[in-house]
Amino acid sequence: MSAPHPLTARQPSPDDLLVLLAVARLGKFSAAAEALGVNSTTASRRIAALEKVMGGRVLVRESGDWELTELGRGALVVAEEIERSLQHLATPLQTRRDGVAGLVRIAASDAFAAHVAVPALARLQENYPRLSIELISATRRVRQNRSGVDLEIVVGRPDVHRAVARHLTDYHLGLYASDSYLASHGHPADLTALAEHRLIYYIESSLQIDELDLAAKQLPASPIGLRSTSVFAHVEATAAAAGIGILPVYLADRRPELRRILAVEFDHRISYWTVAREEALRGNTVRAVLDALRAEVRARASELRGGCG
The missing domain is CATH 1.10.10.10 (Winged helix-like DNA-binding domain superfamily/Winged helix DNA-binding domain)
Structure with a gap:
């Protein structure tokens, strides 16, 4: 047969x-x-x-x-x-000639998404009105199967397969406290004195990023403080005098009520990396998004890289 x-x-x-x-x-x-x-x-x-x-x-x-x-x-x-073929049919001819159109899905950490990616992508959409963006904000390790995500911005150098990883920029973590907290609890003289203070940081059991975990391990054990999966909750809790926060410098320095403490003793450098599949980088749209993010990082280099090291 x-x-x-x-x-x-x-x-x-x-x-x-x-x-x-x-x-x-x-x-x-x-x-x-x-x-x-x-x-x-x-x-x-x-x-x-x-x-x-x-x-x-x-x-x-x-x-x-x-x-x-x-x-x-x-x-x-x-x-x-x-999906790409259907989007192509639905996109006007002139937009197709420009080559930057359709939907791009991006995964990034909360802080990077809000303070770096959003302004860069908003300007990009002004130039390319047929570009749609879905921004997934979460602090977690890189996805190995990368299903449904065109571009990832991750914390720490990733170990990836069937993808291209490139260094984007460095940033720093520092120790911060509010004026009211320092007035009530005093200014710690050195890192060992932190054992007497509540620390604000990620929930240890849910922290998936080794570089973020290493930052906390540099500090002495302290009384149980406020822990959260959100970096924005860390900033607000520190501003509310809940304890001493381990915060990204580029977020904390925006808040006039926060003071950086023990800057020489604690200045933890971490890096952001981009990850994308090779086939995604061959298209004009994902490349345009990546170029916009890199331009934003270059324009704000001193803010992002602010630190003592």
Whole structure:
């Protein structure tokens, strides 16, 4: 018996592939279904149909979210091509000639996203009105499968596969306290004196970045203070006299009520890196976004790199 002709063999449905793309990006069937305007049952049924055609699992459950399998990552490449083709058809000819259009998804730490990325990207969109940006702010290690993210800005040098990592800039962490806190609790004479003060920083069990963890390990054990996954909560808690904060200098120096203390003894340097897939960097749109971020970093080099070292 002869093998089926390629055109008559069953192939994955483009609609099923787009559902896979949404689940990979959002991590949950419910969120993907809402984004696509369907119900969760329909989304689940489409993934089941895709797996039947492809002959294996494309998604597995990990830590509460759905992650791509090796088979799923192969299907994702095709799904992204389908999405790009649909966006291309919907984009006016003149915009296509400019080459900077469509949707770019960026993952970055909270502080970098708010104070560096947002102003740079707002100006870029003024020049390219057909450019859309989705900015995911979270402080975590680099994603190895990079599903649904075109560009990442991560803290610390990343170990990546099938991607390009480049150093973006350095920044510094310092110790800060409010005037009211220092008036009530005194000014620590040296680092060992911090053992008598509450420190404000990340929740140790949720901290995934080694470079941020090393900063806290330079300091003596201190009474339990306020801990948060948000750097902005660190700044506000320090301003509210909840303790001494370990803060990015470029954030804390904006606040007139905060004073940097023990600057010579504690000045922890950390780096920001960009990570993107090679195929994403070949496109004008992601390159334009990366160039805008680099230009913003250069323009604010003294602010970002402010430190004692």
